[in-house]
Amino acid sequence: MSPLRVHLVDGTFELFRTWFGAPKSTHAGREVGAARALLRSLAAWLRPGEVTHVGVAFDHVIESFRNELFPGYKTGAGLEPELLGQFELAEQVAAALGLVVWPMIELEADDALATAAAALAAAPAPPEIDQIVIASPDKDLTQCVRGARVVTWDRLRGTTLDETGVIAKFGVPPASIPDWLALVGDDADGIPGLPRWGARSAATVLARWGSIEAIPNDAAAWDVKVRGAAALAETLRAGRADAALYRQLATLRTDAPIDAALDRLAWRGVDAPALAAVCATLGADPATVELPVRA
Numbered sequence: 369m370s371p372l373r374v375h376l377v378d379g380t381f382e383l384f385r386t387w388f389g390a391p392k393s394t395h396a397g398r399e400v401g402a403a404r405a406l407l408r409s410l411a412a413w414l415r416p417g418e419v420t421h422v423g424v425a426f427d428h429v430i431e432s433f434r435n436e437l438f439p440g441y442k443t444g445a446g447l448e449p450e451l452l453g454q455f456e457l458a459e460q461v462a463a464a465l466g467l468v469v470w471p472m473i474e475l476e477a478d479d480a481l482a483t484a485a486a487a488l489a490a491a492p493a494p495p496e497i498d499q500i501v502i503a504s505p506d507k508d509l510t511q512c513v514r515g516a517r518v519v520t521w522d523r524l525r526g527t528t529l530d531e532t533g534v535i536a537k538f539g540v541p542p543a544s545i546p547d548w549l550a551l552v553g554d555d556a557d558g559i560p561g562l563p564r565w566g567a568r569s570a571a572t573v574l575a576r577w578g579s580i581e582a583i584p585n586d587a588a589a590w591d592v593k594v595r596g597a598a599a600l601a602e603t604l605r606a607g608r609a610d611a612a613l614y615r616q617l618a619t620l621r622t623d624a625p626i627d628a629a630l631d632r633l634a635w636r637g638v639d640a641p642a643l644a645a646v647c648a649t650l651g652a653d654p655a656t657v658e659l660p661v662r663a
Contacts, residue, residue, distance in 0.1 A: 371498035374488055374633060375419055376481045378504030379426040379469070382406055383458040385524065387451050395651030399450035403457035404650045410465055411657045413523070414635070421633040423626075424462045425480035426455065428471035432479075434617050441617060442558040457649065464642035466662050468633050470626045478509055482620035484628035485512045491630060501528075508554065508618055510534045511545035539571025547580045550614035551604075559614050562607045569594050580604070580611050637662035 383402055390405030413419065430444035444452060463469045470480040481502055488500050498517075502509050505522040512518055516530040535541055540548050551570040553561025576592045577583045584590060587601035594600060604611065637660035647654045 372420070372495055373499045373501055374421040374423075374497055374630065376484050376500065376502045377422060377424040377462075377467075378477060378481060378502070378506065378509070379424040379458060379462060380455075380477045381504050381506065382409065382424075382523075383426075383454065384451075387454070392450070393651075395649070399453060400457065400650045402451065403454045403461055404652055406458055407461045407465070407646070407650065407652060407657070410462065410467070411659055414465065414659055420635060421630060422635050423468045423470060423480075423484050423628060423633050425470040425472060425477035425484075425626075426459050426462075427477045428455065428459070428473050432472070432476045433474055434476070438558075438613060438617055440558045440560065442556070457646070460642070460646045460649075464639050464646045465657075465659070466635055466638045468627075470624070472624065475621055475624050478504075478506065479621040480624045480626050481509060482512050483622045483624035483626055485518050486622040487628045488630065489514060489518055495630070497630065506556070507538070508545065508549060508557070508620065510538070511542050511618075511620060513542040539568070540574045544574045544578055546615045546618040546620075547574055547578075549618040550580060550611045553614075554618065557617065559617055561614065562603050562611055564596065564600055564603050569596070569600055573600075580608070580615060 383406055386405035386409060387402035390401050392399060393401035393404060430442065430447070434441045435443060459469050459471055472480050481504070485500050485502055488497055491497065500518045502512060502518070502520045503523050504520060509520050510529060513520060513529060513531050513534050520529045529537065531542060538545065538548060548570050549559060551562055551565040552567050553559050572592050572594050573583055573590070583604060585601060585605045587597040590597055590601070638657065640661045643654050643657065
């Protein structure tokens with residue numbers, strides 16, 4: 369019997385990837401190039417028949433509850449209107465292909481993926497889920513990794529990170545990733561981090577103490593070698609409230625209001641009427657998708 373793998377796809381990332389990687393194209397006066405490329409990309413991924421259970425999360429709107437916590441958090445400001453205009457199309461593409469779609473509004477797509485991963489990992493057997501694959505290269509999602517059972521996968525590069533891989537790449541285990549991001553910052557999400565703290569110093573200190581709260585205020589109590597320890601300790605001592613906020617921003621929620629039941633995620637083929645409709649909007653031929661039709 370083939371291993372049972374569930375794929376949880378970061379639809380927002382997939383749309384951004386096609387926006388920057390595919391030629392721009394208009395149909396009926398509307399820019400549709402990214403959504404059309406997304407249709408081709410997802411169809412090619414599904415065609416070999418190896419993918420059996422899928423959920424796709426999208427940021428239906430860019431802003432979330434995190435913007436109320438921190439004004440500097442990422443927004444949709446500066447995004448091209450032609451890209452923003454394809455978010456709804458991307459959701460329609462995924463749904464027409466027969467995939468379960470989670471459009472997030474108050475929470476983010478990453479929160480939906482984290483919720484689904486946690487729920488599936490805790491689901492009682494049978495059937496036994498061999499692996500939960502979060503299809504995204506975003507480093508904040510590595511906090512969801514558990515051993516070799518919950519992993520992240522960069523679909524473009526074909527690289528997978530299990531728990532050993534996360535530690536090798538970031539220097540800390542998955543549970544410490546929010547603390548690491550709080551100290552180092554995350555430009556993609558608008559998290560500034562603390563001054564002076566870099567990836568190596570944060571990894572060294574968190575590998576020793578695990579969390580920001582456990583790091584001693586006095587560098588004299590640090591029993592690890594870190595360049596500029598006194599200055600780092602002073603920055604942390606003065607910025608603990610900021611660090612706590614940044615960690616809250618970086619911590620993914622696992623209570624998103626989604627249905628991630630295994631049987632719900634089973635892929636049963638495309639929704640033919642919906643596919644025809646979305647292909648008409650995109651100026652694409654449904655026959656080129658070449659996927660089984662859902663009964």
